Amino acid sequence: MNNGPVRKFNMAYLLAYIFVPLIISVLGTCAAFIFFPTGGTGAALLVMVPWIVSIAWWIGGGRFLYKRAKKRAEAELKGQGLNANQIFYSRGWSIFTDVGSGQVGLVSFWNPFKTFLIPASRIEKLWVDDGVGGVAIFKGSNRVSFMLQVDGTNVRIDTFISNQRFAPNSDHILTGISKADTWVEILQAAKSNSV
Numbered sequence: 001m002n003n004g005p006v007r008k009f010n011m012a013y014l015l016a017y018i019f020v021p022l023i024i025s026v027l028g029t030c031a032a033f034i035f036f037p038t039g040g041t042g043a044a045l046l047v048m049v050p051w052i053v054s055i056a057w058w059i060g061g062g063r064f065l066y067k068r069a070k071k072r073a074e075a076e077l078k079g080q081g082l083n084a085n086q087i088f089y090s091r092g093w094s095i096f097t098d099v100g101s102g103q104v105g106l107v108s109f110w111n112p113f114k115t116f117l118i119p120a121s122r123i124e125k126l127w128v129d130d131g132v133g134g135v136a137i138f139k140g141s142n143r144v145s146f147m148l149q150v151d152g153t154n155v156r157i158d159t160f161i162s163n164q165r166f167a168p169n170s171d172h173i174l175t176g177i178s179k180a181d182t183w184v185e186i187l188q189a190a191k192s193n194s195v
């Protein structure tokens with residue numbers, strides 16, 4: 001549990017997430033050339049296994065750790081007496097809100113080992129970002145989120161995200177905006193109850 005400044009990234013985790021599997025794979029490939037110069041099954045295993053494991057890690061390892069971090073955070077916050085009656089799980093952030101006591105818990109995908117518990121009064125700014133850009137027939141969005149600024153750090157919590165672009169009046173975008181508006185209201189209510 002951390003009551004300090006909200007940090008989006010744990011740089012050590014981010015670098016290890018990317019480079020440790022890469023280094024292990026490169027070392028496996030080098031070992032294959034050193035110990036099996038003529039090739040064979042041993043060389044193939046030393047090359048293929050680390051790369052396959054690395055790719056599997058990059059695809060699902062972070063999601064696995066983040067999923068566990070969300071469960072751990074929920075248990076930690078409950079243990080701290082937080083009645084998280086409003087919870088939203090997003091791809092990059094999870095937010096746990098106790099409107100009555102004005103407390104907010106946050107967990108970041110790129111900083112999964114820390115749960116931030118802050119009074120909602122530390123939220124400096126709240127707004128909805130519909131992500132709409134472009135002109136004429138190209139006007140649209142593929143991401144809707146609500147934003148909060150805490151300790152000078154902008155936290156973006158997506159309510160809709162897609163690899164397709166949708167018109168601003170599409171059901172996908174309007175539903176995302178509705179969720180984002182609801183969460184801004186929830187956080188404003190928590191902020192009004194915060195000490």
